[in-house]
Amino acid sequence: MMPNPLMQVLLIPLLSTPLIYLYARRAGKYGGYAAAIPLTYTLLLLLALLNEVLKGASHLESYTWAPGAALTFGLLADGLSIWMLLTINLLSLLVSIYSVRYMEHRFEEEHEGHEHFSKSDYANYYALYMLYVAGMMGTVMATNLIEFYLFYELMLIPSWLLINNYGYGERERIGMMYFLWTHVGAVILLVGLLSAYWVTGSFEISALPAVASSPNAPLIAVAILIGFFTKMAVFGLHIWLPYAHAEAPTPISALLSPAMIGIGAYAATRLVLLPMSTIFSHFSLIFSLWALVTMVYGGLMALAQDDVKRFLAYSSISQMGYIFLGMASVSTLGVSGAMFHYVSHGLGKCILFCVAGILITQVGTRSMKHMGGLADRMPLTATLALIGVFSIAGVPPTAGFMSKWLIFSGVFDSSLPSLDAAVFAAVSIIMTVLTVGYTLWMIRRVFFGPLPEGLREVREAPPVMTAPLIILAAISLILGVYPRLITDSLLPLIGSLLG
Amino acid sequence: MVMISPLSASFLPLPLAVLLLGGGTLPLIGLLAEKTGLRRLRELWAIAFSALNLISIYLLYQELRASPGRVIVSSLLGSPPLAGCFEIDTLGVYMAGCVALLGFLAVVYSYHYMEEESRLTEFYTLVLLMMAGMTGVALAGDFFTLFVFWEMMGISSYVLVAFLKYRWGPIEAGFKYLIMSATGSAFLLLSMSLIYGMSGTLNFAYLSASLRGVEPSPWLLLLLATLIVGFGVKSAIVPFHTWLPDAHPEAPGPISALLSGIVIETGLYALMRVTYLTFTPSVYRSVFAALAVITMTVANIMALLQNDLKRLLAYSSISQIGYMLIGLSTGTAYGLMGSLLHILNHSLMKGLAFLAAGNITHQTGMRDIEKLRGVGRMMPYTMLSLSISLLGLGGVPATNGFISKFILFSSAIGAGMPILAVAGVLNSALSMAYYLRVMKNFISTPEGEFEAEEAPALMVAVNLLMALLILLLGLWPQPAIRYADAASRMLVEGLGRYIQAVVGR
């Protein structure tokens, strides 16, 4: 075992950023492979840690940071966070490889007419990419509220720059919108964190349970949660998401949607739900309703979309509704299912966004109206898209099935024995049909039906774009068949934390 | 407790002596430089003296640290109650240190920035004198000394704002600044007379001993109001801020950095010191809280749609003053620590922002954000440092701005004023909008209307150094926190000791 593995996981992407920058300045698009190297290393580290965590141990590293302001710098990998870490690391590793071809296309498109485009574009892209990944990983590992907040905001800035510099359409305005919405959420979160500090006298996450006994606990919890809900883009706070996810460069969308917004859910679980479950359960009913609305609303709006990336963005909102629903149940199975769904949604949605990217590069349009019958021309992509769709719609043997039934089992667990609550839970479960409906409709519109005249010449994507997706699909299937990998560490942890 | 220090045994504290000496000799050096043709001599002279200043502050600090809670009193002719005197404590040294740091950086920056201008002897003299003024304010032990240095700082800054007198802008701005600021000084004088009338002394220790904690009478409240106006104009608390958006942008780049970065904070520091010595926090708390909210909100709204980069930064300075007022209004050591930390951090961030803006105006001659689209792609290092400073100003973690803001908001919650914290964070989010707008425009693809090259290496080096400091203090705030903590404790917990150090002699 390497010393301080988590610190390495955090620092290696950060420290390799300048190197990757310099390399990409010379090597252009091949910078993507350079970015993959440190991420592979951290992935291996995490897998080594996973071995430890699966044995029931959690790995904590603690460093002195600023004793004057009551700060320590801790990094934690336990049965919950290790899965988030692995998901983020894996997705970012694969997406970095995927980016090689995609960003080449993107720059060609952007600099149309100019013969040469600058290699520093690649350098900037991969440097920001690494920072973004480090931000996400740090957020998940943090054990201290301020440290957490630091990384929470740190993942915002590079992603904003990535949208602003490499996005589509009105990317500048959308980038700002994305930044400001989540930033407003984050500052409200900050008030909550600070209030929590004044109750407990400590910024440690492990000290948070003490907040629950404070009379102001509901207010504090709500302040913290609002911040996370904005990140998760639950109904009412979701407006930035379709824009940001649709107009971000597709590899970034493929990280934003699967990896980042779910961190909101993870954080809400980690900071509020688990330590203050009594407070959280006060809001259980409202949150369940809210989650249901989010689920249905996201689904309905997805139906209304023609742009395939916007469609996926709305479906992410809907999927966040599922996660939210699981959390709102405040039951072991529900919360574990929600966290599991983070992983399975991550896998599925990453595949789908990358498929959208493939469509953009190979077909040259994002409008589903202009697509159709593409399964003919790109069978592999179609198959991958199907696996992605099944993963988010919860069709076995994908991981989505496992996570969704855990979520719903938890929902019923918490609502029974009351009859009307059971009916409500049943209604919420029925609404999942909508997911099947809109995802399949997307598949149908894009891949089925007669092939339009103009798309006869479309070719299958190169292996550098499809190979990462095949890996993701395989993992989704493996987790679907053998969910114990996750549940064995997740369920007991959540169970013991919920009490 | 009171010891005569080798560093301050002379009638002036060492930093002040250094600056005054530097400022005083600069005209001669300037003359010499003109004669010999060694034109860079005066720049180097100024740099040398500001560096010396920094070193002497460090020495002074080391001396103070040797025995915690110590107050060094050095008086001009005679004993404290009657004569003007300096009372050097950690708080004063902290503030003087902020001045020295930013002053040094600004002077170094000026080396290239001002090279095309004439009358540089005058310029550097004034800069050094302005720094001397601020250092004097920071170290002053009585109100009268404070006033004298206050005016020194003021007068130098009036001239510096209007330094580019061949343009209409600086003149207009300078005149407005002068009138308003002098009005503030008149109010300050008036408040001095009131204090004098009430306590018979102007020495901080004595007046604190006699005024602090007494039942607030109308006279005392009148005094407080007058003080707020007196210091408020200089520190640009809304609604006394109207001069600032004119004066700061019109000054030359390094002067803007100094003005925004430290001059207005000196006003705030003086306000903090005097009000805290004179009143218990319960008297002024709500007023300051209200002023804080008004200041932040108005300034942020005004900054939202500014097209002039430096004007936008000027408004942002006003809003930052609002944040610092939060700490002041809590009246706790923790809150004051936040304010002090923010003074330091803001001096770095805003200093950097203005210096980076200086780079841009220096290279392009433009200040309009819309017209400057894509400038960041041409000047990457400037852009990098500007972005770091702007993010810091917006309170993004990993920058020092976040640390101080979070302490400020946290102190507001700790002092039972969560509304203030909420107002603060919302304003902070609002302010992000215009910082982002600047960054967004600058990093966008250029529209090819102008070409620009990266600024000279020295200027960029200063920028990058400051950016590095911002990140360093953001990620490892411990040293800054320790100093600010010691400073604020000096004010809050060391009050009795402070009084005793002077009175009990």
Place this chain on the structure above:
Amino acid sequence: MNALIPYLVSVFLLLLIGLGCLMMKRDMIRMLIGLEILFNAANLNFVALSLSRAGFVDPLGQSIVMMAIVLDGCVIAVGLAMVLNAYKHYGTLDVRKLRRLRW
């Protein structure tokens, strides 16, 4: 205390006059005069208080006033210099014409 009242009243009046002058006068030179009045209000206050405080003439107050007068002098001098420059640029002494910088 009662002996102070006329002084305080006149200080108050001077304050009003000074502020009024600054608010209402268009002429830049007159504004500087208003500023001077404002300073003098404070000075007068000092002098009056230095008389009444201790029962004897307190040298502290007096000396401060002396110093303050010098300082105002400097300010006014700088101000006048700026007026001159302003006149060069704007061709007027009307302060309300100096409004190119706003918003």
Place this chain on the structure above:
Amino acid sequence: MGLEVISTYPGPWLAWMIPMAGALLMPLLAKAGDRVRDLAAVLFAFAAVLSTFSMIPWLISGEYPGDIKLLTWIAFPDKPPLEVGLLVDPLSIIIANVVSFIAFLIVVYSVGYMHGDPCLTRYWFFFLFFIGSMLLLVLSDNFIMLLVGWEGVGMCSWGLIGFYYRDEKENWLGGPPPTPMYPPSHCGMKAFVVTGFGDVLLLAAIFIIYHYAGTFNFLELIEAAPHWLSAIAATPGLLSLTALLLLGGPIGKSAQFPLHEWLPEAMAGPTPVSALIHAATMVKAGVYLVARLSPIFYIGYWVHGIAEAITFFTAIAVIGAFTAFLAASQAMVALELKKALAYSTISQIGYMMLALGVAGLGEGALLPGLTSGVFHLLSHALFKAALFLCAGCAIHAVESIYMFDMGGLRRWMPITHILMLIAALSLSGVPPLSGFWSKDAVFLSCLYAGSPLAYALLIVAAITAAMTFFYSLRFISLTFYGEPSHHVEELEREHHIHEAGPIMWVPIAILDALVIVIGLLGLIGLVAPSLSPEHIIEGKLHLMLHEMEIPLPSHVAAPSPIGTISLSAAMLLLGGVAGYLFYLARRIDPKEFVESSPILRGIYSFLWNRWYINPLYYAIFVDGLLAFKDAIFKFFESAVVDRGLNEGVPAVFTGLYHRVKRLQTGVLSYNMLYIALAYIALLLTLLYLMGGV
């Protein structure tokens, strides 16, 4: 544990693993060439058959392994773990064998039928995956694994209905215009969504049960049934809700009213698919599940007197009988051959559901009810598969799905004609074919139940039997008898219409042979009851219920079969005469007959429009939903959220800016005014705050 379990009981494990592995290997095998791939598919299916056949000795000996647990799938912190396990008992063995055997025959048939299709790899993938999933569904010992199989078959069904995903016009279903036509990809989606709706209802019920019972395992659920049933019943209404939700899955999967509308459209897939999935096996999954669960509710109501438990049986019986009638009535007017068969499938499954429903309506009816349900499932699987495969031959030959494009085909396709006729007669319940005995068993179980409701449902079922014979004669006649249609004549001119090859008719012949054998065994059973298939199944199921420790009443008075047999005969006569007159002999022109009276016209149009259920569903769930989402998008997302927040918030601040900026006049006099005013305001505020003035 582990491999040991598999090596001890290889049959049940390999049965579903082999086809699944085969499915996953298909893309690789396709690289080796088309012939290898097709051969491999047949072999995989054959391996599945062998595996299931290896379980038959257990069935015969009566010493079956029961619950075989392999490993822990998910461990819960506070509840027993969810284990991967198989439940091998007579019920699952019988159904697994039916599934694998018919699937194998159809795989063989497919080799001929699908010959030359460029997308055969995908076909085999879904086909084999289907077989695996279906066997998993049948064999699994817990709800979650069952659901995996359940969703798996749904997915394969979706993939195969939409097999012709290019949506060429000739593969569209429906019509003729103005009746809407649906492309295959649409139909596949419809099937998946509608059955998916049922699935989530089932899922909800599973979670309610899990909450109270703490287990997903069927045997444990049966064992602990009294406890958790009474716990659920403690909340009034909850048990009924659970029962109804639980039925949601079977209703959806087995295409029962009100979720039956997907099955007719499922005919858009290739015919072998319709035969296997949408007639013989997958749609029986619901029947299987109901059979699997009925002991639980039987115990609840009849042994422990939990009143609400009867909801399960009442609901399924009523739904079954009603669906049987509903679908049969629609089958009488269907124009597409496969659709007529599809309606007939729905109707026949209705019978099975009815049988399982009445199983709980009387204390002694459980065993006869279950038996007749399973028996009918078995016999229906055989003859309906045969019917579909024959229909496939016919459609293949005439290149049209419409019966009015056929006619007189017996001239060219004698083998198909005979095979289809036998199957159709079995479907109609003509003695002594298997359909007769199984349908009779269903009727008889209604008598076993003995409740008024059961009698009422028996009448409905009997009327349906008449309709069944009528529509069977109709589709047989329209296809094989009468004069050839213009279409056929044109085809004949172009190229010779020919009989299907042996690779296609041999599997059908095997199916038909089984139909006849079972029918004959039934006949023999009249004299030697131990040989009657019904009796054999009953014995096995009795053993199973005994093992489950279901207390069955010791002595049940068996109702005389004479009544039901004569009822069947009467109904056959009724339906047969009508069918003969209208179609076989063509004495009455159906068109003129319908046109003759407005009431008949009305009835015709009612039936033709599928009781207006399909249009209604489309109006609500498709058009309504789409309109709803458009409205929400337009009036909420765009107007309120987007315009309001996205543009409104910045607008608010811009407005504020333009207001506030007026303070910054640039005029010095105003600035001085602010100072003065602020001074006064500060003073007053301070005085107010401190002095309480």
